[in-house]
Amino acid sequence: xxxxxxxxxxxxxxxxxxxxxxxxxxxxxxxxxxxxxxxxxxxxxxxxxxxxxxxxxxxxxxxxxxxxxxxxxxxxxxxxxxxxxxxxxxxxxxxxxxxxxxxxxxxxxxxxxxxxxxxxxxxxxxxxxxxxxxxxxxxxxxxxxxxxxxxxxxxxxxxxxxxxxxxxxxxxxxxxxxxxxxxxxxxxxxxxxxxxxxxxxxxxxxxxxxxxxxxxxxxxxxxxxxxxxxxxxxxxxxxxxxxxxxxxxxxxxxxxxxxxxxxxxxxxxxxxxxxxxxxxxxxxxxxxxxxxxxxxxxxxxxxxxxxxxxxxxxxxxxxxxxxxxxxxxxxxxxxxxxxxxxxxxxxxxxxxxxxxxxxxxxxxxxxxxxxxxxxxxxxxxxxxxxxxxxxxxxxxxxxxxxxxxxxxxxxxxxxxxxxxxxxxxxxxxxxxxxxxxxxxxxxxxxxxxxxxxxxxxxxxxxxxxxxxxxxxxxxxxxxxxxxxxxxxxxxxxxxxxxxxxxxxxxxxx
Ligand code: ZN
Numbered sequence: 001x002x003x004x005x006x007x008x009x010x011x012x013x014x015x016x017x018x019x020x021x022x023x024x025x026x027x028x029x030x031x032x033x034x035x036x037x038x039x040x041x042x043x044x045x046x047x048x049x050x051x052x053x054x055x056x057x058x059x060x061x062x063x064x065x066x067x068x069x070x071x072x073x074x075x076x077x078x079x080x081x082x083x084x085x086x087x088x089x090x091x092x093x094x095x096x097x098x099x100x101x102x103x104x105x106x107x108x109x110x111x112x113x114x115x116x117x118x119x120x121x122x123x124x125x126x127x128x129x130x131x132x133x134x135x136x137x138x139x140x141x142x143x144x145x146x147x148x149x150x151x152x153x154x155x156x157x158x159x160x161x162x163x164x165x166x167x168x169x170x171x172x173x174x175x176x177x178x179x180x181x182x183x184x185x186x187x188x189x190x191x192x193x194x195x196x197x198x199x200x201x202x203x204x205x206x207x208x209x210x211x212x213x214x215x216x217x218x219x220x221x222x223x224x225x226x227x228x229x230x231x232x233x234x235x236x237x238x239x240x241x242x243x244x245x246x247x248x249x250x251x252x253x254x255x256x257x258x259x260x261x262x263x264x265x266x267x268x269x270x271x272x273x274x275x276x277x278x279x280x281x282x283x284x285x286x287x288x289x290x291x292x293x294x295x296x297x298x299x300x301x302x303x304x305x306x307x308x309x310x311x312x313x314x315x316x317x318x319x320x321x322x323x324x325x326x327x328x329x330x331x332x333x334x335x336x337x338x339x340x341x342x343x344x345x346x347x348x349x350x351x352x353x354x355x356x357x358x359x360x361x362x363x364x365x366x367x368x369x370x371x372x373x374x375x376x377x378x379x380x381x382x383x384x385x386x387x388x389x390x391x392x393x394x395x396x397x398x399x400x401x402x403x404x405x406x407x408x409x410x411x412x413x414x415x416x417x418x419x420x421x422x423x424x425x426x427x428x429x430x431x432x433x434x435x436x437x438x439x440x441x442x443x444x445x446x447x448x449x450x451x452x453x454x455x456x457x458x459x460x461x462x463x464x465x466x467x468x469x470x471x472x473x474x475x476x477x478x479x480x481x482x483x484x485x486x487x488x489x490x491x492x493x494x495x496x497x498x499x500x501x502x503x504x505x506x507x508x509x
Contacts, residue, residue: 014077015087021071022094023290025062030248032058037254040240045121052117059113060106067101086293089475093292096171104152112145116420123418124241130408132389135418140385142420143378150379161379166423169299170430172477175376178426181433182369184492186399192500193362196350200507203345207338212330214259214267220330221257221271224323228309229462230255230275231282242357242415243270245277245306249289253281264331265347266358272314276306279462283470298478299424303431304438305465311361311432312439312498313461318453320344348506352400354409361499363400365432370395371414371425379422434478436495437486438469 032055039051065071075095083091119138126135150161163174222237235247240256247253255274259267280296288294296302313319320340328338350360356367374391377383383391392411393404404410416424442464443449452460468485482490 014074018074026290028062033246037246041238048121052114056110056114060110063109119418127412130406132407196507203349205346211261212264217259217267225275245274247281250284253278273306273310276309280305283466293473297474299427300430304434307435317344321454322456365429366399368429436498441486
């Protein structure tokens with residue numbers, strides 16, 4: 001470890017001391033991550049109140065260290081000494097974290113951590129009963145706390161509260177930058193969906209209709225995860241209501257999936273998605289563990305990795321060349337046997353529906369567009385919490401042409417706002433856009449990629465992503481990484497090109 005070799009009293013001592021503190025903060029935060037993982041997987045429901053207190057304490061301890069005078073002093077001293085490029089990245093990021101932390105009172109940090117932990121249980125109960133009124137007071141409280149936090153954090157002139165909160169997830173990204181991306185997606189995606197549904201040949205999905213025992217699906221998912229390169233000696237797969245990935249370090253990366261007997265591709269798709277997140281975490285540079293340089297860049301880049309494996313690989317014709325025989329066995333060897341062509345087409349059916357996590361690729365970003373507009377309106381004070389269900393339903397009517405039947409399939413479907421995560425949703429769309437650009441770059445760099453995927457040789461792509469993205473940690477910002485890997489800035493063109501080409505082929509247009 002490079003930093004252990006530093007002279008204890010040399011000019012690098014403040015930097016070494018600062019990194020030691022940063023590593024301690026990471027230990028606190030990764031302990032909290034493990035408790036949150038347990039809360040979603042194995043914790044008995046009655047444990048919720050105690051768990052909320054544990055998480056609040058850990059959040060406060062981490063916050064106090066980063067916001068404290070010792071941290072501030074070390075940052076100033078370390079900045080005065082000469083630095084190498086790696087140290088410059090760590091100092092830049094630690095300075096950013098310190099400056100954000102110092103602005104928020106510890107009481108507010110703890111109150112947010114405890115409230116969000118409790119609100120998740122309340123949201124789950126409200127969703128199960130499709131009872132928005134039950135969740136409304138919690139949402140109201142979370143909005144108030146989040147607005148207060150945003151005001152503490154502040155934002156540059158011309159910005160707004162949403163920007164201050166989104167900075168947690170996608171550093172440097174603002175509502176003003178995101179809005180035009182959605183504007184450039186909305187029209188073309190709406191037209192594509194209409195074109196496919198009015199003029200295309202809808203794929204036959206009946207071949208995937210037979211119920212498949214969850215245990216058999218889980219075996220297939222595990223096989224695919226291993227084939228993609230997820231290292232189970234350094235990770236786990238479990239079940240949860242909402243699939244997610246978390247890690248304490250690159251040697252302990254845990255993802256969850258969920259399986260439904262009557263939707264055989266759902267569980268496989270969500271597994272490939274989470275494996276994409278997991279490969280990123282397992283591929284981070286171990287030398288820089290516990291420091292910003294050893295962390296992922298942003299949630300948008302994180303999501304690019306999951307979308308890339310889930311969609312660009314998992315919904316490709318080539319992938320089904322390899323995977324169809326496995327699916328054939330899981331489905332109990334139907335006759336006539338499944339063909340890769342038929343499964344590939346069925347995996348890409350486009351049907352506007354209510355639930356974001358089950359959405360096809362063409363309508364997915366329209367779900368996100370609705371949420372982005374609504375959270376902006378909530379944070380700006382243009383929309384009252386009581387008016388959320390009606391506004392949600394109006395958004396679905398406008399963007400997806402659907403009449404939402406109840407709040408369970410409407411504004412109660414996602415966990416995010418109950419976790420206080422305002423400003424998070426657009427990172428899904430950023431992930432789709434980054435993912436398409438990165439996959440285009442991979443296709444240019446690796447001429448043998450389609451054949452490798454069709455042969456189940458996923459190491460070609462995984463190693464390339466490992467070098468280009470995973471092993472870089474947060475050496476570059478998301479924008480810099482995009483320029484370096486893809487040769488251009490973030491945009492919607494690669495995504496629209498990819499989706500239009502594939503879906504028109506699927507629909508035989
Ligand atoms: Zn994801």
